[in-house]
Amino acid sequence: MLTTPNTPPPVTRFLTGITTSGTPHLGNYVGSIRPSVRASLNAGVESFYFLADYHSLIKIDEPARIQRSTLEIAASWLAAGLDPQRVTFYRQSDVPEIPELTWFLTCVTGKGILNRAHAYKASVDKNTAAGVDADCDVTAGLFMYPVLMGADILMFNAHKVPVGRDQIQHIEMARDMANSFNHRYGEHFVPPQAEIEESVATLPGLDGRKMSKSYDNTIPLFSSREQLKKLIAGIVTDSRAPGEPKESEGSALFQIYQAFASKQETAGLRKAFAEGIGWGEAKQILFERIDREIAPMRERYQHLIDHPQEVEALLLAGATKARAIATPFMAQLRSAVGLRPLTTGAQVHREKSSKVAAASFKQYREKDGKFYFKLVDADGAVLLQSLAFDSPKVAGQTIAALQTQGTKALPEALALLQPVAAEQLDAVQAALAALTAQ
Ligand code: TRP
Numbered sequence: 001m002l003t004t005p006n007t008p009p010p011v012t013r014f015l016t017g018i019t020t021s022g023t024p025h026l027g028n029y030v031g032s033i034r035p036s037v038r039a040s041l042n043a044g045v046e047s048f049y050f051l052a053d054y055h056s057l058i059k060i061d062e063p064a065r066i067q068r069s070t071l072e073i074a075a076s077w078l079a080a081g082l083d084p085q086r087v088t089f090y091r092q093s094d095v096p097e098i099p100e101l102t103w104f105l106t107c108v109t110g111k112g113i114l115n116r117a118h119a120y121k122a123s124v125d126k127n128t129a130a131g132v133d134a135d136c137d138v139t140a141g142l143f144m145y146p147v148l149m150g151a152d153i154l155m156f157n158a159h160k161v162p163v164g165r166d167q168i169q170h171i172e173m174a175r176d177m178a179n180s181f182n183h184r185y186g187e188h189f190v191p192p193q194a195e196i197e198e199s200v201a202t203l204p205g206l207d208g209r210k211m212s213k214s215y216d217n218t219i220p221l222f223s224s225r226e227q228l229k230k231l232i233a234g235i236v237t238d239s240r241a242p243g244e245p246k247e248s249e250g251s252a253l254f255q256i257y258q259a260f261a262s263k264q265e266t267a268g269l270r271k272a273f274a275e276g277i278g279w280g281e282a283k284q285i286l287f288e289r290i291d292r293e294i295a296p297m298r299e300r301y302q303h304l305i306d307h308p309q310e311v312e313a314l315l316l317a318g319a320t321k322a323r324a325i326a327t328p329f330m331a332q333l334r335s336a337v338g339l340r341p342l343t344t345g346a347q348v349h350r351e352k353s354s355k356v357a358a359a360s361f362k363q364y365r366e367k368d369g370k371f372y373f374k375l376v377d378a379d380g381a382v383l384l385q386s387l388a389f390d391s392p393k394v395a396g397q398t399i400a401a402l403q404t405q406g407t408k409a410l411p412e413a414l415a416l417l418q419p420v421a422a423e424q425l426d427a428v429q430a431a432l433a434a435l436t437a438q
Pocket of ligand 1: 015016017018019052055148149152153161162163167
């Protein structure tokens with residue numbers, strides 16, 4: 001019943017979310033939307049893609065903007081080719097198990113780890129530099145951001161999380177949370193890994209800094225042709241005239257081009273730079289290249305924006321799919337931490353089951369010169385204790401029989417063991433069953 005690392009699902013689970021705090025831009029597209037759609041088409045992957053609207057509350061207090069952004073990001077993902085039949089596509093706030101899991105993880109996360117989160121630390125450093133209280137204007141939501149993100153990931157036991165470089169620390173924190181929870185309550189979570197798209201680790205914006213809502217330097221993914229052209233004309237360049245050679249290295253224009261173009265096309269523009277192409281002409285080439293990729297998606301995007309009820313229905317269907325996993329998993333986790341009916345008889349048994357899953361045999365020789373073995377659980381508690389053997393070989397054979405045949409070998413072995421207490425028998429049987437299952 002447990003989803004444990006001992007029995008990994010045969011497929012790789014990908015999961016990623018986008019915060020619904022604004023209009024999707026080219027940086028979101030090349031860094032997240034496009035790679036996630038591509039990954040979802042591979043065989044042997046199961047994908048979970050969602051709109052991180054709980055996260056948006058940390059930054060935005062304009063309800064209409066959050067609603068609009070949710071629609072725009074969902075429509076962008078769908079227009080870019082995401083197939084909701086193939087993937088689990090949902091809105092975070094439609095899965096109430098996620099905030100519940102956030103609390104469980106909060107209780108196993110060191111506060112010191114959260115103190116070191118980049119986003120929180122940046123706010124503290126800024127306040128300190130300004131000579132105001134370190135936590136001035138910092139909400140507990142900002143502080144807890146990594147835990148909510150950990151819950152997003154661990155809820156579905158994702159293996160790979162495609163994110164930008166700036167998110168690596170969050171994935172490492174999610175790994176920590178998985179490990180601390182597993183350590184306390186048994187193996188429930190798979191520690192996830194970040195998956196970085198190297199070629200587009202960060203897309204520069206109009207001013208050359210990382211394209212980001214917070215720098216106000218973005219190019220919206222779905223601008224009209226005219227708008228797109230105008231925005232691209234505004235990308236900062238230097239003052240070199242046509243005819244003067246230009247370096248592609250460090251040029252925002254070139255980097256954006258590279259994120260859309262083939263290797264060959266990229267090599268072509270690099271050559272043109274060296275040969276002194278004028279900035280106006282280079283911008284025209286960039287505009288045409290981006291437009292070639294985006295134009296076919298514009299119609300579908302506009303249709304979805306004009307028919308929000310279609311997007312709403314898809315998201316609700318996605319939430320049903322997501323909850324088919326989240327609801328039973330959360331029930332398992334609630335029981336694991338001890339939030340369970342007072343009438344369950346399985347309390348003791350359950351805790352043992354995680355410990356006995358890692359039980360092992362120890363063979364040793366005592367001062368009396370005889371050979372012994374015991375079966376101990378993960379905490380070193382003795383589950384079975386053998387009587388004395390004259391030869392290590394017979395002891396070894398008995399261990400082998402128990403290891404390979406499990407509980408079936410138990411009746412015969414009992415003669416060679418110290419009496420097993422009745423209340424111990426459950427744990428012994430579970431441990432042997434787990435050993436033979438490996
Ligand atoms: N923090 C991510 C960002 O700002 C968005 C996000 C929220 C996310 N939860 C996630 C990404 C879980 C990956 C997995 O880009």
